Amino acid sequence: MAWLRERSARGEPVVRRDELLAFQFEGRPLPLVDSRLGIRKPKMLDAALSILTTYTRDGAPAPYDDAVGDDGLLRYKFQGNPRHYTNVSLQVAADRGVPLLWFFGVGEGLYLPFFPVWIVAVEPERSQVAVALEDAQRHLRVDGVTSEIERRYSLRIAKQRLHQPVFRQRVIHAYESCCAMCRLRHTALLDAAHIVPDREARGVPAVSNGVSLCKIHHAAYDENILGVRPDGIIEVRSDILQEIDGPMLKHGLQAMHQHKLALPRRRSDHPDPLLLEERYEKFRALV
Structure with missing residues (x-):
């Protein structure tokens, strides 16, 4: 996260996939994204390190339907079998309350990073997890009884913190x-x-x-x-x-x-x- 903050301070928040795959920590390779999967869970960690949303052109079907729930919180879909080790690592991240990175595709091989984000609920019946974009969202209820003011607050956060920055980068890149x-x-x-x-x-x-x-x-x-x-x-x-x-x-x-x-x-x-x-x-x- 410190590396991403420093890089963003230079005026270019968008990172290339090859940069994420070539990242090193303390002199050792530690790719920040998986070469094939949307969830990155390094061998030395129990919890997931990052999640990734693939870039899709306007009007094209997205491989996963990541969207905002009725409570205003963002949802990230599981990758196949809920018992797959990557999906289990999201559960571990939720149980431990550890922060993750979210890389959102804004072009071919280009990603806008959001961090820190937290998994605040696991919803296996819908093959998805609920994601908080800021610390205040971590304390909202996600059991279907969220108040209207909390729902509107979360929708505003999703718009300001995710949708507007992604829209800006996609347009400027185009x-x-x-x-x-x-x-x-x-x-x-x-x-x-x-x-x-x-x-x-x-x-x-x-x-x-x-x-x-x-x-x-x-x-x-x-x-x-x-x-x-x-x-x-x-x-x-x-x-x-x-x-x-x-x-x-x-x-x-x-x-x-x-x-x-x-x-x-x-x-x-x-x-x-x-x-x-x-x-x-x-x-x-x-x-």
Whole structure:
């Protein structure tokens, strides 16, 4: 965990699979993920060390249905037979209350790490375990009688701590760490902007509902200072085009008018034209 914190402090939280497999502890090889399985249980340990969620493209079926339960806690599926040694190691982790690492796929061979996480309940009848993303969640009840305020709290934690960071990394990776409007390539200054906001039913955390934007253009998009047509052409609001101000207004905003978004290489990662149209109509209503 100290190694992951140090690595993340350098501005790149995403780790490659080969880095995880080549990790060493005190001079000895100690892969942080299994070469074949989703649960890593080293021979010298009784409890699991890490769990992994495989990257799947938007719309593709996931090999395991890891999801949020009715109580707001995340669920991680067993790997085959519940008595398999890796699944047993999750039970040991739950019994001892030890922390684990969770590596979440955001691209081919790329993972966003979450740590520490804890196994707070084992649900063998559903072939899954309940996972807490932060210490406060470890004290919530998972027996089906969670209060509404606790459930909403856990849902918010899952959204803020897991879904939003994963969405950001997947979008920025698809756009090759580049602002789709101004081409800025400083990852620390990039956001994953929702086309349809995630508070709305159609605002799904899919790459096709996102655009990689620098913080200035993300804010301008959210404030309807500029909009994007379904064909990817950027429009700046007419009153903004008539303003006279400093170089940021002239070169950062006004110069974007009638330019086209720089799109990802994979067509499946392109913005959904229907979602762009829905958002563009709201922009046009304010022009």
